[in-house]
Amino acid sequence: xxxxxxxxxxxxxxxxxxxxxxxxxxxxxxxxxxxxxxxxxxxxxxxxxxxxxxxxxxxxxxxxxxxxxxxxxxxxxxxxxxxxxxxxxxxxxxxxxxxxxxxxxxxxxxxxxxxxxxxxxxxxxxxxxxxxxxxxxxxxxxxxxxxxxxxxxxxxxxxxxxxxxxxxxxxxxxxxxxxxxxxxxxxxxxxxxxxxxxxxxxxxxxxxxxxxxxxxxxxxxxxxxxxxxxxxxxxxxxxxxxxxxxxxxxxxxxxxxxxxxxxxxxxxxxxxxxxxxxxxxxxxxxxxxxxxxxxxxxxxxxxxxxxxxxxxxxxxxxxxxxxxxxxxxxxxxxxxxxxxxxxxxxxxxxxxxxxxxxxxxxxxxxxxxxxxxxxxxxxxxxxxxxxxxxxxxxxxxxxxxxxxxxxxxxxxxxxxxxxxxxxxxxxxxxxxxxxxxxxxxxxxxxxxxxxxxx
Amino acid sequence: xxxxxxxxxxxxxxxxxxxxxxxxxxxxxxxxxxxxxxxxxxxxxxxxxxxxxxxxxxxxxxxxxxxxxxxxxxxxx
Numbered sequence: 001x002x003x004x005x006x007x008x009x010x011x012x013x014x015x016x017x018x019x020x021x022x023x024x025x026x027x028x029x030x031x032x033x034x035x036x037x038x039x040x041x042x043x044x045x046x047x048x049x050x051x052x053x054x055x056x057x058x059x060x061x062x063x064x065x066x067x068x069x070x071x072x073x074x075x076x077x078x079x080x081x082x083x084x085x086x087x088x089x090x091x092x093x094x095x096x097x098x099x100x101x102x103x104x105x106x107x108x109x110x111x112x113x114x115x116x117x118x119x120x121x122x123x124x125x126x127x128x129x130x131x132x133x134x135x136x137x138x139x140x141x142x143x144x145x146x147x148x149x150x151x152x153x154x155x156x157x158x159x160x161x162x163x164x165x166x167x168x169x170x171x172x173x174x175x176x177x178x179x180x181x182x183x184x185x186x187x188x189x190x191x192x193x194x195x196x197x198x199x200x201x202x203x204x205x206x207x208x209x210x211x212x213x214x215x216x217x218x219x220x221x222x223x224x225x226x227x228x229x230x231x232x233x234x235x236x237x238x239x240x241x242x243x244x245x246x247x248x249x250x251x252x253x254x255x256x257x258x259x260x261x262x263x264x265x266x267x268x269x270x271x272x273x274x275x276x277x278x279x280x281x282x283x284x285x286x287x288x289x290x291x292x293x294x295x296x297x298x299x300x301x302x303x304x305x306x307x308x309x310x311x312x313x314x315x316x317x318x319x320x321x322x323x324x325x326x327x328x329x330x331x332x333x334x335x336x337x338x339x340x341x342x343x344x345x346x347x348x349x350x351x352x353x354x355x356x357x358x359x360x361x362x363x364x365x366x367x368x369x370x371x372x373x374x375x376x377x378x379x380x381x382x383x384x385x386x387x388x389x390x391x392x393x394x395x396x397x398x399x400x401x402x403x404x405x406x407x408x409x410x411x412x413x414x415x416x417x418x419x420x421x422x423x424x425x426x427x428x429x430x431x432x433x434x435x436x437x438x439x440x441x442x443x444x445x446x447x448x449x450x451x452x453x454x
Numbered sequence: 455x456x457x458x459x460x461x462x463x464x465x466x467x468x469x470x471x472x473x474x475x476x477x478x479x480x481x482x483x484x485x486x487x488x489x490x491x492x493x494x495x496x497x498x499x500x501x502x503x504x505x506x507x508x509x510x511x512x513x514x515x516x517x518x519x520x521x522x523x524x525x526x527x528x529x530x531x
Contacts, residue, residue, distance in 0.1 A: 055518055349498075350497075381465060
């Protein structure tokens, strides 16, 4: 078991990790920037080290300062949390190279999953369905036509050297494809100096569904799925577990594929395999694997009763997986909403400031993960996540009712937060019916801008 | 003499990205509405514009300085 842990993060996740470590009687060392000296994670940890000025790259992203803090305080391990250096392969290597335990996967595993092409190959090799398309570059129109027999229409023709939405054409028929392919080739050559193309099926309306895995380097289990289809600018705002879109048969298939991938890459720690799920085709496709604990992990903890962060610490301490797959079962339904310091009435403008008043919701089935306290000054230098409200109930309908109850109990005075967004979403018929997809919220926000401003 | 004050708390940047030149160099003339810097607040970026025209801008805030709302960014003649 680990003896002393450096928590290389801030905010609510630093608080979460400190709590898990203290439950396991592991001593904790917080790190903080000059802007975070009064933070809750600093108050709760056994020790705290100032690692630099407010700018993240001089503090929370400063590998040398973090390693020095770990050495100076006699830590044997480092937990990276999420964001900052959590998926930085070089950081994992540096921690290990300094003779410390990195609470997460090896640098090589992070590297393999961080590269989209190698991750897609690893998934395909493990038998995980990937978005149908070419296996790498397509050499000429004839080869392209052959790929179409697997994908159907519509398809995207993408420049191998493109990115950020550039160099993409969509074809809805063979005629369009035959016209677009040579044009795309010429364009790619002109724009990127490389005419290489690849082909991917267009997944229209899809849900974002992800599977939580736990692994110890040889064995792996899943802790079922989360659905995170409600997103704004590709940021999840509302997450739940389980997904009501999946049949039991497909759920088992999906979760088994995530375990197969984790085993194939000899994964260690907690990870998440992300998929798109196409309701109409009733099929799922691998997108990527996140090699860290995720913001939305508490919904999985709520329905399975597993403390994921504690399990991460046990695995990092050298223990084998304690939980067998047969012991993991789903109880009820959980929803998490992200309370950000943003003003939904003003296009989600950031709203740092002082917490003048704080009333935290409680009672059965309510969890509030946060770094807030009354009088806390929210600094402007980091992300806007203030708190995660997690509710758990027997059914999804009961969880939504509990969410509304808990949101009404919650009061964060002095700041604008995303609370009004969640009250509006919880009352929306499409959300209540679970009839959403990853681009649904963007449209809803345009239609409901007036209501949010009021 | 006039001062340009920070409209927001956050991190001040003198250029649009690290590999680009500053919006304004010390000594430059400024027209009303010119962008003179960026403030990063909670990972979102906001342009800082001069409200009035002036000459000989002199920056008080350095690139990447943490800055409070209302704090002076630059002097103008």
